Amino acid sequence: MLTLYGAPASRAHRVMWMLKELEVPFRHEPTDFLHGGTRSAEFLRINPNGRVPVLVDDGRAIFESLAINLYLARKFGGTLAPADLWEEGQATQWSFWAVTEVEKPLLLAACNRFLFAEADRDPAEFQQMIARLDRPFRVLEAHLAQRSHVLGDRFTVADLNIAALMSLVPLAGIGIGDYPHMEAWLESCLERPAAADWKPIRFTVPRPPAERMLASFV
């Protein structure tokens, strides 16, 4: 029995997408991180980090969205799973890459487009983050110029983990026409029926005070 904790408008949508691709039944607890749901004593017993998503599989908890998806790929197999040791290494590598190279600058870019209240958005900060993203986006563009998907010729957990994180690109209206292979790949991933939960994501977060801005994003 699988239980997924986390509202669709959170990193939990990454795992919802994976579970729907795998057609695995699951119970959903849409714990809301914006209103204290992840800091209750009850929730902290499930994930002491106070974060969603968490997946509970037969009473045992696993956290970190991309690690959950790699676990689900291994457990349920099929074409989404890495086929061998090398593909497993590549899927893990690209999942870390998405977090270390893309996630934070993309999130801060998105904050300055739609997650911060309008008066708190800073176009210069947005442009700084877009400039930061050019190198990783060029890396992915060159990779996808050689193959249709991240691991080769089929959609796998590696595509899902990167594309789910990059759903902020269309949500924030960020133009990626300079990276045509990546753009076509991202659209094809995000249009998969199982992915649809990212589309209605709408919420705002407060901009941290200037003196805590760095501390909030490192």
Added chain:
Amino acid sequence: MLTLYGAPASRAHRVMWMLKELEVPFRHEPTDFLHGGTRSAEFLRINPNGRVPVLVDDGRAIFESLAINLYLARKFGGTLAPADLWEEGQATQWSFWAVTEVEKPLLLAACNRFLFAEADRDPAEFQQMIARLDRPFRVLEAHLAQRSHVLGDRFTVADLNIAALMSLVPLAGIGIGDYPHMEAWLESCLERPAAADWKPIRFTVPRPPAERMLASFV
């Protein structure tokens, strides 16, 4: 044949530690990221991200230090490797956790203790980062209060991946006496003979100009 690119005073030390634990022979190219070695055309053909470490295994490259170590654990097995699907998921989860919860605030704390030139260090920024680290450190402390190692009762790639990243704690002279189980565990990991390459790490990086500080650390 394995070739590891990256100077010991870089994230490559994480992979050197793993290779030495596994007693796997490897060729070492100590590509220096501080003096342009990772931005040469030759190096960018190996890793277009322009980062160390990269491991080349029989002509195929894998990057992202913690992903490389998980790959090596799977490939060479033994007691360092996850024993089953659940342990594999937990090792991956904790490796992501180290990157998402610990790495950036710890790095910026370390910058303000020894990586920035003395005149560029900011004690208030150091304290902000130490405050940021309290939650993940409490999570790891509670986890290690229940078991001697991250996956249970033996040293594995999960311990290595977290501890290698946390070698910045002793390097920066950060006191972790408030987390006694974590402190004892970290010392036992970092004192393993295969880990010794972290000890002589000494270099400085320039503090980015104030207006680029956030962009440099997200």
